[in-house]
Amino acid sequence: xxxxxxxxxxxxxxxxxxxxxxxxxxxxxxxxxxxxxxxxxxxxxxxxxxxxxxxxxxxxxxxxxxxxxxxxxxxxxxxxxxxxxxxxxxxxxxxxxxxxxxxxxxxxxxxxxxxxxxxxxxxxxxxxxxxxxxxxxxxxxxxxxxxxxxxxxxxxxxxxxxxxxxxxxxxxxxxxxxxxxxxxxxxxxxxxxxxxxxxxxxxxxxxxxxxxxxxxxxxxxxxxxxxxxxxxxxxxxxxxxxxxxxxxxxxxxxxxxxxxxxxxxxxxxxxxxxxx
Ligand SMILES: Cc1cc2nc3c(=O)[nH]c(=O)nc-3n(C[C@H](O)[C@H](O)[C@H](O)COP(=O)(O)O)c2cc1C
Numbered sequence: 001x002x003x004x005x006x007x008x009x010x011x012x013x014x015x016x017x018x019x020x021x022x023x024x025x026x027x028x029x030x031x032x033x034x035x036x037x038x039x040x041x042x043x044x045x046x047x048x049x050x051x052x053x054x055x056x057x058x059x060x061x062x063x064x065x066x067x068x069x070x071x072x073x074x075x076x077x078x079x080x081x082x083x084x085x086x087x088x089x090x091x092x093x094x095x096x097x098x099x100x101x102x103x104x105x106x107x108x109x110x111x112x113x114x115x116x117x118x119x120x121x122x123x124x125x126x127x128x129x130x131x132x133x134x135x136x137x138x139x140x141x142x143x144x145x146x147x148x149x150x151x152x153x154x155x156x157x158x159x160x161x162x163x164x165x166x167x168x169x170x171x172x173x174x175x176x177x178x179x180x181x182x183x184x185x186x187x188x189x190x191x192x193x194x195x196x197x198x199x200x201x202x203x204x205x206x207x208x209x210x211x212x213x214x215x216x217x218x219x220x221x222x223x224x225x226x227x228x229x230x231x232x233x234x235x236x237x238x239x240x241x242x243x244x245x246x247x248x249x250x251x252x253x254x255x256x257x258x259x260x261x262x263x264x265x266x267x268x269x270x271x272x273x274x275x276x
Contacts, residue, residue: 005035005179008077010070012084012095012136014043019122019161020083023153023171026162027081027118030175038077040070042094049100054253056104057246067101075111079178080145082136083120086128091121091135098139105143106246112144113239118174119150122161126154134198134210141194141211144242148184149177193229194237212237 009024021039028037045066055062074080084092105112117140121132129152140147151170155161162168177184190197196211207218213232218225236245256263 005031005033005078006076007031007035007037008073008080009037009039010074010080010082011039011041012043012082012092013041013122014092014094015085015158016041018085018158019153019155019167020085020120022159022162023083023120023122023167024081026168026171027120027175027178030172031079031178032175035078038073040073042070042098043092045070045098047094047098047101049097050103054103054249056101057106057250057253061101061104063101067098067104070098071104071108074115074143074145075108077115080115080117080140081120081174081178082117082139083122084132084136086121086123086125086130086132089128089130089132091132091139095135095139099142102142103249106242106249109144109239109242109246113146113242115145116148116178117145118148118178120153120170120174121151122153122155124154124156131198137196137211141237144239146184147195148180149174150186189225189227191229192227193231 007028009028011020011024013020024039028035047067048063048065051062053062061067084095119133119136119140121129121136123129123132133150133152137147137150151174153161153167153170155167184195186195186197191209191212191214193214194209194212196209198210200208200210202208205217205219207227207229208215209229212235214229215232216227216229218227235241
């Protein structure tokens with residue numbers, strides 16, 4: 001008998017039985033077989049702000065909070081569903097707050113890299129999602145998981161996500177993507193490096209991919225847009241990149257420790273000030 005699939009649903013909303021929770025359950029229910037779904041409400045977890053000490057690159061994080069337990073659940077899952085609402089045109093802060101601690105993931109690349117995951121952003125306002133989905137996708141990518149599908153789900157009131165056919169259809173599509181062996185293929189134009197779909201247009205003809213940091217050029221020829229994007233100066237997208245990025249960070253930390261006393265002297269005149 002095939003082993004039961006363990007799904008983890010990460011809910012980035014403070015609402016119980018809100019649209020994110022409903023989408024997680026609807027997607028899980030559409031996954032073939034009878035997967036076991038466990039869920040975590042990130043806002044209920046004690047996830048403290050990263051202290052920027054970089055100790056986690058080589059040892060344990062000094063915060064004795066819930067981060068490690070959630071990271072472990074991600075490592076142990078076969079596949080992950082991440083859903084968060086748009087708040088003020090961004091992603092709910094609990095997603096980034098967790099991700100801020102994500103340098104800890106570099107010691108667990110083998111257990112994380114390539115694990116299938118799908119991203120959902122719920123949004124109550126037409127065209128109101130802003131960068132909400134980008135934040136969820138970034139969460140998935142930065143932890144080394146493999147983005148297999150993504151969607152913005154229009155849902156204003158708690159329940160709308162599954163009351164309307166659009167949400168249910170999206171759930172079926174994402175469930176299929178989660179177990180598909182096909183590569184992720186977003187619709188329309190995407191970064192040739194990483195398949196990201198979020199760009200900054202810089203000076204005339206120059207473009208920057210917000211997902212991988214790759215830069216290049218774009219052109220329009222007879223209504224067709226062409227993108228040429230090279231790898232970023234410093235990549236940590238591929239598995240081997242993640243290992244070398246960790247080494248690089250450890251080196252930077254050592255350099256900082258060597259320069260620390262001189263830097264302390266340099267900033268002395270800036271000591272003090274009024275804080276509210
Ligand atoms: C504080 C707050 C800010 C919101 N900001 C936006 C927004 O910028 N754009 C948008 O489309 N919807 C916004 N919404 C609506 C939610 O994204 C929407 O209702 C979503 O479905 C909530 O998901 P949930 O039920 O899982 O919490 C906001 C809701 C709240 C409570």
